[in-house]
Amino acid sequence: MNFKMAKKYYAYYLIDRGKAxxxxxxxxxxxxxxxxxxxxxxxxxxxxxxxxxxxxxxxEIKTTNKKALDKEALYFDAGTxxxxxxxxRVTDKTGKSLLHEVIEQEHINQFxxxxxxxxxxxxxxxxxxxxxxxxxxxKNIKEIYGDSExxxxxxxxxxxxxxxxxxxxxxKKVAKxxxxxxxxxxxxxxxxxxxxxxxxxxxxxxx
Numbered sequence: 001m002n003f004k005m006a007k008k009y010y011a012y013y014l015i016d017r018g019k020a021x022x023x024x025x026x027x028x029x030x031x032x033x034x035x036x037x038x039x040x041x042x043x044x045x046x047x048x049x050x051x052x053x054x055x056x057x058x059x060e061i062k063t064t065n066k067k068a069l070d071k072e073a074l075y076f077d078a079g080t081x082x083x084x085x086x087x088x089r090v091t092d093k094t095g096k097s098l099l100h101e102v103i104e105q106e107h108i109n110q111f112x113x114x115x116x117x118x119x120x121x122x123x124x125x126x127x128x129x130x131x132x133x134x135x136x137x138x139k140n141i142k143e144i145y146g147d148s149e150x151x152x153x154x155x156x157x158x159x160x161x162x163x164x165x166x167x168x169x170x171x172k173k174v175a176k177x178x179x180x181x182x183x184x185x186x187x188x189x190x191x192x193x194x195x196x197x198x199x200x201x202x203x204x205x206x207x
Contacts, residue, residue, distance in 0.1 A: 010047035012040035015058035015083050020057060022049045056082055059202060074098065074132045075191070078124025079200035086124035087113035087200060090132045095197040102134045103176040113200070125151045126170055128198075129188070133177040136186060144181075145191040147199070152190050 010029035015019045015037040019101045028043070033040050039057050043049040078088045089112070090098050097112040109115045114131070116124055125148035132144045146152055154160060157173035160168065178188060193199050 002077060008042045008044065009039060009046045010042050011057065012038055013053065013083075014038050015018055015080070020053045022046060022053070028066055031153040032185050058082070072141055074136055074141055075192075075196055075198035076125070076128030076132045076144070076146045077196055077198040077200050078121055078128050078148075080121050080124075082111075085115050085117040086119045086121055087111065087115055088124045088128040088131065089113045089198045091198040093197055094162055099131065101138060102131060108124060120156075120167075122148070122150055123167055123170065126155055126167070126174055129156055130170065130174045130177065133174065133181055136181060137177075140186070142184075142186050142187070144188045145196065147191055147193040147196050149190060152188055156188065170174055 007024060008026070010021070010023045010026055012023070012029055012033050013032070017036070021032070023032070025047075029040060032038075039050060041057075043050075043052065073093060074090060075093070076088070076090045078086055080086050087109070093096060097108075099108050099112070099114055103114060107114060114127070116127065119127075125146065129144065129146060129148075129151055132146075135141065136144055155171045156174050158171060160171055160187045163171070181188070
């Protein structure tokens with residue numbers, strides 16, 4: 001007996017080109033996204049695929065086991081997945097944004113994030129830690145988590161190679177804040193992107 005495979009629609013978004021589309025062939029879709037920065041996902045109907053693209057072609061963030069997270073900690077992340085610049089997010093363990101604690105609402109975009117239109121993802125991660133350190137100081141929070149090894153192990157300790165002056169200035173500022181934070185008993189720790197409640201979800205790719 002032959003079973004007919006249910007038809008699927010594959011929506012894709014090419015980040016660097018700002019191009020989006022829908023294909024009913026996985027082979028065609030995989031060729032389009034091969035070797036480029038892209039987000040793509042399969043759907044049962046063309047309408048679902050169209051809706052996903054219209055809403056920004058974002059991946060759903062995996063539900064985290066909140067009981068395993070420190071209720072008094074801060075979490076930060078950054079990403080470029082929407083193709084509009086670098087977005088930075090700082091949250092509590094439930095994923096609730098805390099940017100408003102130190103940033104005016106007018107500088108927080110419609111997605112609840114702080115946007116840098118001309119920067120790198122690493123600069124966004126550094127800024128996320130910068131903001132988290134300011135919130136920690138204001139609210140007397142002693143633990144901060146992020147998933148950027150570069151920022152946590154190197155840049156925020158003042159360790160870097162040749163970089164743009166703008167980034168170096170931010171590194172020096174964050175390193176000073178970190179030194180003060182740790183002198184008062186604070187800890188900055190690495191967490192998996194899959195478990196980070198602040199995770200923007202841009203790195204997740206699904207078929």
